[in-house]
Amino acid sequence: MVRKSGSTKLKRQKAPRFWDVRRKDSQFILGPRPGPYSKSKCYPLGVILRDVLHLSSNSNESKKILNSGLIKIDGIIRRDPRFGVGIMDLIEITPNNEAYRMIPKGSKLLVPVKTRENKKKLLKITSKTSTKGGKIQYGFHDGKSLLQDSKEMKVGDVCLVSVPEMQIESHIKFENGCNVLVVQGENAGKIGRVEEIKEGLFALPKRVILTFEEKTVELPVELIMPVGLDKPVLEVLVNE
Template identity: 40%
Template sequence: MAKMGSRKHLKRFKSPRHWPIPPKESKWTVKPSPGPHSMENSLPLLIIVRDILRVADTSKEAKKIINRGEIFIDGRPRKDYKFPVGFMDVVEIPKTGETYRVGLGEKGALTLQPIKEEDKNFKLCKIIKKTTLKGGKTQLNLHDGRNHTVDENFKVGDVIKLKIPQQEIIDSISFKEGNLGLVTGGKHTGEIGTIKKITITRSSMPNTVIIETQDKKSFMTLKDYVFVIGEKEPLIQLGG
């Protein structure tokens, strides 16, 4: 039994802090499947259905709902109750008409923000790496595990607006001074502000960004922690 539990389950006290489950309620919780997001940056679909959206009272009920294909992630039904759902993913329950986008709350906790019907057909994806392919095309590696082949010239750190589930690029936001950034790591996680200065170092020191919030407070964070979400106005709604 212990061996089986180690493969399919995770001890609750070892689960990431952002998971909304009481650590003492039971010994085991669901372990995410390998997928687009790492365990540290995602929530298993079962936890979303049972513990966050509360459309099921028990694991058994949640598994039935998921197995029937009633929960869509990024426009596609997902029947794996262990499927990892992460930042910027769109969660939809067509049966009830409810749609949410995964955002960031206090201390980096993943939250589900209700969104309008017209906003469910796109998501924002950050370019974390790019590779030149044969024929001169470029492959973009996105933060949610997707790979996208393009002809256009994008930079690492830029964000693309992706139509889902078709996965067509419909817009992009450059990582540059003057645009709006959401901090996704460090002590300022969840804060939004204008990118005032980007410092690129030519050494082992990390690249940094200075962000100015709406109330004119400024702070420095790592470049890798900044996710651009718009120019003058955010393209999505995050937070409360």
């Protein structure tokens, strides 16, 4: 029998740079399972429990915690230590009644969430498809999808939803003047104001001109997420 795919092992030195792990420990580290996020944009749940939240000291302890059903992602119990956790995902630790949201903020990637916000999530629309019956299927950045009658929302807009019910509470348009969060790159974690949206060209992707307090930058739209019009709709995103 021949091997049908490459090795699934991940070396620590090759792990994404945003992972908060010790690079000179054992040679290999747990890698994320294929899912809604690419390998370079998510954290394996087992690594979060051990290396970020320090709820366990080794992989076996992480597996025991997960098998006990004590950890929820977006309100759903997850037991796979290789389950990928990405931007805006909510991690709930049920025994401690604690919740964290994955967003870049300063040197942190997991930020504590207040009780009134631990059931809300921002989802960026990445696809829009017409279906039979006249409804529209919206696809979001975390792999979820939703059927809606409304045709007003566009790719690039963001929905504030309640999880795990996936009920849309509000809609944030991607337009000039809105506030956006930079989710990747040198400016990750910063919130800026959209000054101009530039349409893509043959050799250039669609991009946006952002203004921060100290500078103006031009970024591809894939690196940003609208978070509010006059101010971010989530308190955890408000600049300190």
